[in-house]
Amino acid sequence: MFTPNKVRFxxxxxxxxxxxxxxxxxxxxxxxxxxYAWLIGYWIGTDFVMSNxxxxxxxxxxxxxxxxxxxxIPEIMMYEDIDLVxxxxxxxxxxxxxxxxxxxxxxxxxxxxVCNAKNFVKISRSCGLQASISDPQNKCILHKASIxxxxxxxxxxxINDHKHDQLWGFQIKELGVGEYFxxxxxxxxxxxxxxxxxxxxxxxxxxxxxTNVQEGEAGGITQQIGATxxxxxxxxxxxxPLNKDGKQExxxxxxxxxxxxxxxSFTNLRSRGSSLCNIAILVVDIMHGLEPQxxxxxxxxxxxxxxxxxxxxxxxxxxxxxxIPDNSFLDSLSKQSxxxxxxxxxxxxxxxxxxxxxxxxxxxxxxxxxxxxYVSLVPTSAITGEGIPDMLMLLVNLTQSRxxxxxxxxxxxxxxxLEVKVIEGLGTTIDVVLSNGxxxxxxxxxxxxxxxxxVTTVRALLTPQPLKELRxxxxxxxxxxxxxxxxxxxxxxxxxxxxxxxxxxxxGPDDDEDDLKDEIMSDxxxxxxxxxxxxxxxxxxxxxxxxxxxxLEFLRTSKIPVSGINIGPVxxxxxxxxxxxxxxxxxxxxxxxxxxxxxxxAQDLADDLVPGAIFNKKEPIIIGVDxxxxxxxxxxxxxxxxxxxxxxxxxxxxxxKVTSMEQNHKATEIAKKGHTGAGIAIKIECAVYESxxxxxxxxxxxxxxxxxxxxxxxxxxxxxxxxxxxxxxxQLIIKLKKILDIN
Numbered sequence: 007m008f009t010p011n012k013v014r015f016x017x018x019x020x021x022x023x024x025x026x027x028x029x030x031x032x033x034x035x036x037x038x039x040x041x042y043a044w045l046i047g048y049w050i051g052t053d054f055v056m057s058n059x060x061x062x063x064x065x066x067x068x069x070x071x072x073x074x075x076x077x078x079i080p081e082i083m084m085y086e087d088i089d090l091v092x093x094x095x096x097x098x099x100x101x102x103x104x105x106x107x108x109x110x111x112x113x114x115x116x117x118x119x120v121c122n123a124k125n126f127v128k129i130s131r132s133c134g135l136q137a138s139i140s141d142p143q144n145k146c147i148l149h150k151a152s153i154x155x156x157x158x159x160x161x162x163x164x165i166n167d168h169k170h171d172q173l174w175g176f177q178i179k180e181l182g183v184g185e186y187f188x189x190x191x192x193x194x195x196x197x198x199x200x201x202x203x204x205x206x207x208x209x210x211x212x213x214x215x216x217t218n219v220q221e222g223e224a225g226g227i228t229q230q231i232g233a234t235x236x237x238x239x240x241x242x243x244x245x246x247p248l249n250k251d252g253k254q255e256x257x258x259x260x261x262x263x264x265x266x267x268x269x270x271s272f273t274n275l276r277s278r279g280s281s282l283c284n285i286a287i288l289v290v291d292i293m294h295g296l297e298p299q300x301x302x303x304x305x306x307x308x309x310x311x312x313x314x315x316x317x318x319x320x321x322x323x324x325x326x327x328x329x330i331p332d333n334s335f336l337d338s339l340s341k342q343s344x345x346x347x348x349x350x351x352x353x354x355x356x357x358x359x360x361x362x363x364x365x366x367x368x369x370x371x372x373x374x375x376x377x378x379x380y381v382s383l384v385p386t387s388a389i390t391g392e393g394i395p396d397m398l399m400l401l402v403n404l405t406q407s408r409x410x411x412x413x414x415x416x417x418x419x420x421x422x423x424l425e426v427k428v429i430e431g432l433g434t435t436i437d438v439v440l441s442n443g444x445x446x447x448x449x450x451x452x453x454x455x456x457x458x459x460x461v462t463t464v465r466a467l468l469t470p471q472p473l474k475e476l477r478x479x480x481x482x483x484x485x486x487x488x489x490x491x492x493x494x495x496x497x498x499x500x501x502x503x504x505x506x507x508x509x510x511x512x513x514g515p516d517d518d519e520d521d522l523k524d525e526i527m528s529d530x531x532x533x534x535x536x537x538x539x540x541x542x543x544x545x546x547x548x549x550x551x552x553x554x555x556x557x558l559e560f561l562r563t564s565k566i567p568v569s570g571i572n573i574g575p576v577x578x579x580x581x582x583x584x585x586x587x588x589x590x591x592x593x594x595x596x597x598x599x600x601x602x603x604x605x606x607x608a609q610d611l612a613d614d615l616v617p618g619a620i621f622n623k624k625e626p627i628i629i630g631v632d633x634x635x636x637x638x639x640x641x642x643x644x645x646x647x648x649x650x651x652x653x654x655x656x657x658x659x660x661x662x663k664v665t666s667m668e669q670n671h672k673a674t675e676i677a678k679k680g681h682t683g684a685g686i687a688i689k690i691e692c693a694v695y696e697s698x699x700x701x702x703x704x705x706x707x708x709x710x711x712x713x714x715x716x717x718x719x720x721x722x723x724x725x726x727x728x729x730x731x732x733x734x735x736x737q738l739i740i741k742l743k744k745i746l747d748i749n
Contacts, residue, residue, distance in 0.1 A: 040094040043083065047098020050077045050122070079125045082325060088133050096129060100148075113148040245399045247334040254399070257406050285405065286314040287397070292353050292385065293323050296360040304364060315382045315404070316368065317397055318357060322387040324349050332391035335384070336372065350385070357383065371400055419443030420490070421510040423453060426501065432466070434501040438510055440490045445512070447486050451498070452522045454508035454530055454551065456573060459523040461513070466497040505530070505573050507550030533558060533571060542591045543567030545584045547576055549601040557600055569594065576604040581611045620707070625698040627661065627690040631711065636738045638677040640664055643714035644690060646705040647745060658746060660714055661699050662692040715739070717748055 050073065073080060079099075083091055100113055117123040123139055126146055130137035136149035238256050245254070286307055290300055307314050322329050326346050330338045339347065354370060361368040361381065371382035384400060386393030420442035429435050436453075449464045468482040469492070488494050508529060511522050529551060536558050537543070546561065546568055548554035554573055561568055570583055576599060587595035604612075622628040631638075642664045648657045667674050668687045677686045692698050699705070720739060723731065731739075742748075 039090050043086075043091045043094035044098040044101070046073070046080065046083070047095040047100075048102045049073065049098070050079060051099045051102025052077075077122075078119065078323070079122055079129070080325075084125060084129055084132075092129050092133050096126070096133065096135075099126060114145050115148075116145050241398055241402065244332075245395045245402070247332070247337065247395045248399050254402075255406070256402060258402060285401070286312050287317050287401075288314050289317045289319050290357060291320050292318040292357065293320055295357055296364070301364070304366075313404075315371070315384060315397070315400060316357075316361075317393075318354070318383050318385045319388055321350070321385045321392065322390050324353070329387070329390040330392060332394065335386070335393040335396045338392045339385075354383065354385075371396065377404065419445070419512050421445070423504060423506050423508050423510055424493075425506050426504050427495075429495075429497075432468075432497045433499075434504075435468075435495050435497050436501055436504050436510075437493065437495050440488060440492045440494055442490045443512075444487060444489050445494065445496075450513040451496075451510055452513060452519070452526050453510045454505045454526050455503040456505060457503055459526050460500055460504060461519065461523070462498040462500045464496055464498055468495040468497065469493075505551050507552040507554075536562065536568060537571065538567035538569055540567070541569055542587070542594055543569035544587075544594050545570040545572070545580065545597045547572045547574075547580060547597055547599045547602050549573070553600050557598065561598075567594065575602055576608045578605065578607045578611055581608045620701055621687065623701040625692060625700075626665070627699065627701055628687060629690070629701065630687050633677050633679045633686070634710070635679055635741075636713070636735065637679075638664065638667070638686075638688070640667060640675050644711045645714040645746075646709045646711055648705075648709075656747070658714075659699065659704050660696065661705065661711070662690045662696065665689050665691045712742060712745060715742055715746065715748070720748065 079095070083095055086092060099117075100115060115126075117126060123146055127137040127139055130146075130148055138147050139145070238259060242249070242256060248254070288300065288303055288307065290296060296304070321327060321335075324346055326343060328342060328346075330341065339350065342350075358368050366381055367379055368381040368383055371384050374380050374382050382400060384393060384397045386397055420440075422439050422441070423436050424439060425437045427435050427437065445464065445467060447464055447467055451462060451464060453460050467485040467488050469485060469488065482495065485494075509526060511526060513519050513522060533551075533554060544561070544566060546554065546557055548557055551573060554571060558568060558571070569587065572580060576597060580597060584595060584597045620629055644661045644664060646659050646661060648659060649655070650657070666689045667677060669677065674686070690699075705711075720743070723739070
C-alpha cells in the first residue's frame with residue numbers, strides 16, 4: 007500500500023501518475039479515502055496537464071468527477087464527511103498552491119477560478135476554519151491552519167529561499183458576468199451573419215474559434231477589426247455532425263463575430279431602427295439557472311423585442327457526464343448513463359420553470375414545434391464543444407426560414423463606431439462595424455465628436471490578415487474599398503474627439519453636408535436634453551454614446567437629476583464641474599463613471615475635495631463653520647462629543663483652541679449666531695503637550711463642535727461675570743453642562 011506521508015510539495019506529473027497507479031485497486035480503507043480526497047485537491051491546484059502516456063491513468067481515477075479538463079472543486083465532495091473528505095481535500099489544494107506561515111498559524115493561497123475560490127472558502131468555513139477572500143490582494147486566507155491534516159499528508163514546511171517554494175499560488179481574477187452571460191454585458195461579443203447579428207457567450211466563441219485555428223485551413227477563420235469572420239464553409243464543417251446526409255441548404259454568406267466591450271454601442275441602435283442585432287443567444291448556466299445578470303439580459307432583449315435562443319451551457323459539469331468533443335448534443339446524450347439523463351431532465355425542467363416565472367414559454371429546441379411562441383433551449387458545452395453544431399444549425403435554419411427579409415443586403419450605408427484608438431504609425435484611428443453599404447478610400451465622412459461634428463476624409467481602410475493579432479501593425483491589409491458586413495479600421499485626420507457608439511455617414515455628391523452634421527449630432531443632442539435645467543444633479547461620464555444613454559435612462563427611471571454629461575476619460579475639468587455641486591447641492595456632488603479611465607490629476611483633485619469647507623485636515627485644522635448658538639471668539643477651546651453606538655458610552659475629544667478666524671477673507675476676533683452668513687473659516691491648533699487631531703479620524707463634517715468649558719470656568723463666570731451674561735447665554739451654559747457631563 008502507498009505510504010501517504012511521503013508525498014511532499016514537489017510532486018510532478020510522472021510521480022503523480024505513479025501515485026494514482028499505486029492506489030488504484032488498493033483495499034478501501036479510511037486512509038485510502040482520505041488520500042483520494044487529498045489527491046483530488048492536489049490535482050485541482052496543479053498547473054500541469056497530463057501527457058498522453060499518463061492521461062489514461064488519471065482518467066481512470068478522476069474521469070467520473072469531470073475534473074480532467076476543468077479543474078473545479080467537485081460539488082459532490084463539498085458535503086461529504088469532514089475528516090475523511092473535506093479536510094484532506096483542502097490539504098491537497100494547500101499542498102499544491104498554499105503558502106504556510108507556521109508562526110501565525112495561517113495559510114495563504116490564490117485560486118485562478120473565482121468559483122473555486124468561493125467554494126474553497128465555503129468548505130474551509132464548514133470545517134471550522136476562519137477563511138476569507140482578501141479583495142485587494144485577491145488571496146484566500148485561512149486562520150487556525152493547524153486543523154488541516156499535516157502528519158498524514160505532508161511534513162510541516164518551512165518557508166525557504168527557493169524561488170519555486172515562495173511562488174506557489176495564482177491570482178483570483180473576477181472574470182465578470184461577461185464570461186458567462188451572452189447579451190448585454192461588457193467584454194462579450196456579437197455575431198453578424200451577413201447583416202445578421204447574434205449576441206453570444208465568450209467561451210462559446212472561443213471554442214468555435216479555437217478549433218478552426220488549430221485546423222489552420224485555407225479560407226477558414228479570417229480576423230477582422232475586433233471581429234472574427236467564419237465563411238460558410240467553416241460553418242458547414244462545424245455543423246457536419248448534423249448534416250451527414252448533405253441535405254441541409256446553406257444560403258447565408260458567412261458569420262462575422264464582432265468582439266467589442268461596449269454592449270450599449272449596439273443595443274441603443276435598436277431604438278434608432280437599426281437592424282444590427284436581429285437575433286441573440288442568451289447563455290444560461292444549466293447548473294445555476296437564471297441568475298441576476300441573465301435576468302437583466304432577458305429584460306433588455308424583451309424591451310427591444312429581439313428574437314433569441316437560449317444556450318444551456320456547461321452540460322459537461324453534470325456529474326458523470328462523459329464528453330464527446332464537438333459532437334451533436336443528442337448523440338452525446340444518448341451515450342450517457344441513466345443517472346446523467348435524469349439529472350439533465352431535472353435541470354431542464356428547473357430552467358423551463360424559471361423562464362415560466364418570467365412569463366416565457368421555453369422548450370428543448372428539438373421538441374419545439376412553434377418557434378414563434380416557444381423559446382428554444384440548446385444544451386451546449388463551451389469546454390467540450392458539444393451542442394455547438396446544434397446551436398449553429400438552429401441559427402442557420404431560423405434565419406433562413408424566418409428572417410430572410412431582414413437579411414437582405416441594402417446599399418444604404420450603416421456604420422457604427424466601436425472604438426477610438428491611437429495606433430503607432432497611423433495616429434488616431436476608429437474601429438467601425440460596417441453593417442450595410444460600401445466604404446471607399448477617399449470618401450468624405452461625418453461622425454459625432456465631443457466638440458461638434460467631425461468632417462474628414464478616409465485615408466486608409468485597414469483589415470488584418472487572416473489569423474493575425476489585431477494589435478500588430480504589420481498585420482493590416484490596405485483596402486481600396488470594403489463591403490458590408492465587415493469590421494474595419496479607418497485612418498483619417500481629426501478623429502481624436504470621435505465618440506464611440508455613434509453613427510458614421512458618408513457625404514455623397516447629392517448630400518447636404520450640413521443636414522448630415524445635424525443628423526449625426528442629433529443623438530448627442532437628445533442626451534443633452536436630459537440634463538436638469540435647475541443646474542442641480544449628478545455628473546455622468548461613460549465610454550460610449552450607447553452606455554451613456556443606458557446610464558441616463560437608469561437615472562431617469564430612478565428619478566435622479568443629472569447636471570452634466572461627458573464621454574471619455576475623466577479629466578481635472580470634470581472634477582471641478584462636479585465640485586460646484588458642493589455649494590449648490592452636496593448630495594449630488596458626485597461623478598458616476600462607466601467604463602472610463604480617471605486622469606491622475608483628476609484623481610488627486612478628487613481626493614483633496616472633501617464635502618463641506620475643509621481646507622486643511624491635519625494640524626493646523628482649517629475648516630468652515632456656522633455658529634449655531636452663542637458667540638465664538640479667538641482663543642476658545644473646542645471639543646467634540648462621540649457616543650459609542652454599541653455601549654452608549656460618551657467620549658469627549660479635545661480638538662484644540664481657535665487661533666484665528668476669517669469671514670469674507672477678512673480676519674475677525676468674534677463671530678455670533680446669525681452674523682456668519684455663508685460661514686466662517688477657523689484655524690484650530692493644539693498645545694505643545696496635546697496630541698494633534700485629524701479631520702476624518704477624530705471628527706467628521708456632521709459632528710457639532712462645542713466650547714470646552716469646565717467646572718472651574720463656570721464658577722469663575724458666576725463669580726466675576728454674572729451680570730455680563732444674557733439669559734440665553736446662561737441657558738447655553740446649562741445646556742453645555744449636560745452635554746459635557748459637568749456636575
